[in-house]
Amino acid sequence: MIIILCFVLGASVFLAWHFLEYNFIKKYAIETNFVRQNCLITGGSSGIGLEIARFFIRDGFNVFIISIEDEDNTKKAKQYLQKFNIHNVTISFIHFDLSSGDDQREELWRKLTNNNKIKISHLVNNAGFGVLGPFSSVSWQDHSRCIEVNVRAMSHLSHMFIRQKEIQVRRIMHTSSIGSLYPCSNFLVYGCTKSFIKNMSYGLRCESNCHNQESKLTITTLLPGVTSTPLLTKSKFNSANFFNILPVLSAEDVAQCAYYHMMCGHSYAIPGLFNKFVVFGLMFCPEWISSRLSEMMMRLPTKG
Numbered sequence: 689m690i691i692i693l694c695f696v697l698g699a700s701v702f703l704a705w706h707f708l709e710y711n712f713i714k715k716y717a718i719e720t721n722f723v724r725q726n727c728l729i730t731g732g733s734s735g736i737g738l739e740i741a742r743f744f745i746r747d748g749f750n751v752f753i754i755s756i757e758d759e760d761n762t763k764k765a766k767q768y769l770q771k772f773n774i775h776n777v778t779i780s781f782i783h784f785d786l787s788s789g790d791d792q793r794e795e796l797w798r799k800l801t802n803n804n805k806i807k808i809s810h811l812v813n814n815a816g817f818g819v820l821g822p823f824s825s826v827s828w829q830d831h832s833r834c835i836e837v838n839v840r841a842m843s844h845l846s847h848m849f850i851r852q853k854e855i856q857v858r859r860i861m862h863t864s865s866i867g868s869l870y871p872c873s874n875f876l877v878y879g880c881t882k883s884f885i886k887n888m889s890y891g892l893r894c895e896s897n898c899h900n901q902e903s904k905l906t907i908t909t910l911l912p913g914v915t916s917t918p919l920l921t922k923s924k925f926n927s928a929n930f931f932n933i934l935p936v937l938s939a940e941d942v943a944q945c946a947y948y949h950m951m952c953g954h955s956y957a958i959p960g961l962f963n964k965f966v967v968f969g970l971m972f973c974p975e976w977i978s979s980r981l982s983e984m985m986m987r988l989p990t991k992g
Contacts, residue, residue, distance in 0.1 A: 724777070726750045728800070728808050730786060730845065731815030733757040733765040735917030736863065736910075739943030740812055741769055741779075748775040749810065752800060754782050786815055786841035787833050793841060797848045804852065811849045812950075813842040813885075814863045818878030831877045838881035843888065850892075850905065861908045861950040862889045866963055868911070869970045870978040885909070893955060906953035910946045913963040915939055934985070935962050 727744045731737040732753035741751050751769075755762060762781050769779050784796055801808065817837045819830045846860060865882040872879025889909040896905040914936045942959045949957035958964050970978060 724748055724750065724775075725809040726752065726806060727810040727812065728752045728754070728845075728849075729812040729814060730754045730841070731863075732812070733762055733781065735939045736912070736915060736943050736946070737812065737814040738765055738768070739940045740814065740861075740947055742772050743943065743947040744810070745769055745777055745779060746772045746774070748777060750778040750780075752780045752782060752808075754784050754786065754796075754815065756783065756785050787817075787836040790840075790844060793844050794848070797845075801852075807852060807855050808849060809855055809857065810859045810861075810950075811845065812861045812863075813845060814861075815841065816863060816878075816882075818875060818881075820875050822874055823876045826877075834877050834881060838878070839884050842885060846888075846892070857904045857906075859906045859908070859950055859953065860889075860892070861910060861946060861957075862886075863910045863912070863946075864889070866911050866913050866958075866966055866970075869967065870973075871982045873982045886911070890955070906950075908946070908950040908954055908957055910942075910949075910957045910959075911963065911967065912942045912946075912959055913937065913966065915942050935960065937963075 727741075727749045729737050729741050729744075729751060730753075732741045732751075733755035734757065737753070741753055744751050753765075755765075757765070762783070766779060766781060773779065782796070782800070784792075786793070798804075800806070815837055817834050819826045819834065823831075842862065846862075849858070849860065852858070862885050864886040865879070867875070867879045868882035868886040870879075886909055889907050892905075893907045896907065914934045915938070916936050917939050937960050945959035946957045958967055
């Protein structure tokens with residue numbers, strides 16, 4: 689009986705949280721207006737990153753977008769974002785492979801900031817890469833690139849961003865996943881990189897609270913569930929069992945939630961009622977249950 693009451697109470701709290709958050713997001717989208725600042729977004733030419741860029745542009749930010757998309761897709765993305773450019777801000781697409789290495793990323797940062805003369809006030813580490821399949825069947829080159837983009841590039845950009853001086857308020861958003869909370873069978877390295885992102889974000893937030901800094905630094909971790917983005921197609925997500933089980937959110941809804949929580953300086957952004965229940969449930973879920981659920985959801989269809 690006590691367990692049932694606790695579950696009902698928890699469910700009520702989550703429902704209230706979800707609907708209050710939704711109303712605040714709608715209100716926030718109407719009332720906010722920011723002074724011209726600069727934002728850097730990785731993986732911003734499609735999916736969640738593109739929609740996040742849209743909200744920054746709407747609120748008067750100059751936006752720099754790092755992407756490896758081809759020229760046609762980049763052109764379409766820029767045309768889409770120009771529809772929201774009511775403040776005549778700068779929208780720059782930078783074709784760059786984040787897996788290029790440390791020296792190339794540092795050179796990119798120097799060019800982007802004009803040797804630190806241009807200050808980046810907001811950083812969205814959204815770029816992500818992953819290949820679906822058993823660990824041993826995926827090539828090591830794909831695993832290595834996943835780690836390079838999802839972990840090393842994210843950490844490197846965050847490091848260069850935080851070392852900037854003379855900025856009163858700095859905000860970072862890291863795109864993790866609810867997959868960071870449980871073992872991701874058949875998507876193992878991707879899930880591990882997302883766990884790294886979540887833990888690093890939390891650690892950075894603790895550091896920023898502990899150390900006296902000249903400027904305020906906030907770090908927000910985005911924990912989306914299954915989202916309708918190009919990653920679904922590229923990684924062949926739709927072949928896994930969970931694609932037919934779990935609700936799929938639109939990139940716009942996820943981006944709206946992410947943007948609101950980032951600008952408020954919150955620790956986490958969890959879009960969607962179902963995803964909130966998942967995060968809440970995994971807090972109390974034994975490891976053997978979460979492992980079994982992962983095996984069921986991430987099971988791939990047998991060939992033949």
